[in-house]
Amino acid sequence: MRRLAAALMVLLLAGCGADDGADEEVTGTVTVLADTSLTDVFTGLGQQLEADHPGLDVQFDFGASADLAERLTDGAPADVFAAAGTDPMDVVTNNGIVSRAPTLFATDQQAGDLVGYPICTLTDAPDPDGALAFVELVVSDAGQQALTAAGFSIP
Numbered sequence: 461m462r463r464l465a466a467a468l469m470v471l472l473l474a475g476c477g478a479d480d481g482a483d484e485e486v487t488g489t490v491t492v493l494a495d496t497s498l499t500d501v502f503t504g505l506g507q508q509l510e511a512d513h514p515g516l517d518v519q520f521d522f523g524a525s526a527d528l529a530e531r532l533t534d535g536a537p538a539d540v541f542a543a544a545g546t547d548p549m550d551v552v553t554n555n556g557i558v559s560r561a562p563t564l565f566a567t568d569q570q571a572g573d574l575v576g577y578p579i580c581t582l583t584d585a586p587d588p589d590g591a592l593a594f595v596e597l598v599v600s601d602a603g604q605q606a607l608t609a610a611g612f613s614i615p
Contacts, residue, residue: 487515490590491537493528494520495544497568498577501610502542502598509597516590525549532557532582539591542579542598544568549578559583565599566612576615 490509494502499522506518521528521538525548532541533555541558542565543549549562562578569575579598581591597603604614 485515486513486589486593488587488590489517489519490539490587490594491519491521492540492542492594493532493536493538494522494540494542495525495528495577496522497544498522498542501606501612505597505603505606506594508602509594512597513590513593516593518590518594526551537584537586538582539585539587540579540581540594542577544570544577545575546578549580552580552582557583559585559588560595563595563599564615565603566607567615568612577612 492502492506499520502520502522506520509518510516525543525545528541529543529548529551532538532552541549541552543552552558553562558580560581562580564576564578566577567574568577579595581588581595585591598607608614
C-alpha cells in the first residue's frame with residue numbers, strides 16, 4: 461500500500477510546480493545507484509525527470525548501500541549515489557569520488573533506529589548535468605512530497 465501511495469503521489473506531483481525543462485536542455489543517460497528501500501519512490505521521480513526532460517534517460521541500479529558503495533570505490537560508473545545510512549556514504553566520500561557534499565534528503569525508522577538517507581553526485585559522473593537535475597528533483601518540494609507519501613520523513 462505504501463508503494464502504491466508513493467507512485468500515485470509522484471504522478472500527481474508531476475504537474476505541480478515541476479520545471480518543464482524549457483529553461484535548460486538536459487539530455488543523456490543518468491545512472492543512479494540507490495538503496496533498495498528507495499526503489500519505488502526513485503523510479504517514480506526518474507519517470508518525472510524523464511517527462512520534464514525528454515532527451516534524458518534515467519537508469520537505476522538498486523541494492524544494499526554497502527554493496528553499492530563498494531562497487532563505486534572499485535570503479536563502477538555512475539552519476540548519483542543515494543544511501544540508506546551515513547556509513548556507506550562515508551566510504552564513497554572518503555575515497556574522493558563525491559563531486560558535491562552529500563545532502564541528507566530523508567530519514568526513516570528501521571528496527572527502532574533513525575536512518576539518514578544522503579545523496580550525492582559523483583566526480584566522474586558521465587552525465588553531470590543529468591545527475592544534478594536528479595538530485596535537485598529529489599530535494600525539491602515535489603521530491604520531498606513523494607518521499608513523505610512513501611513513508612519517509614524529511615530532515
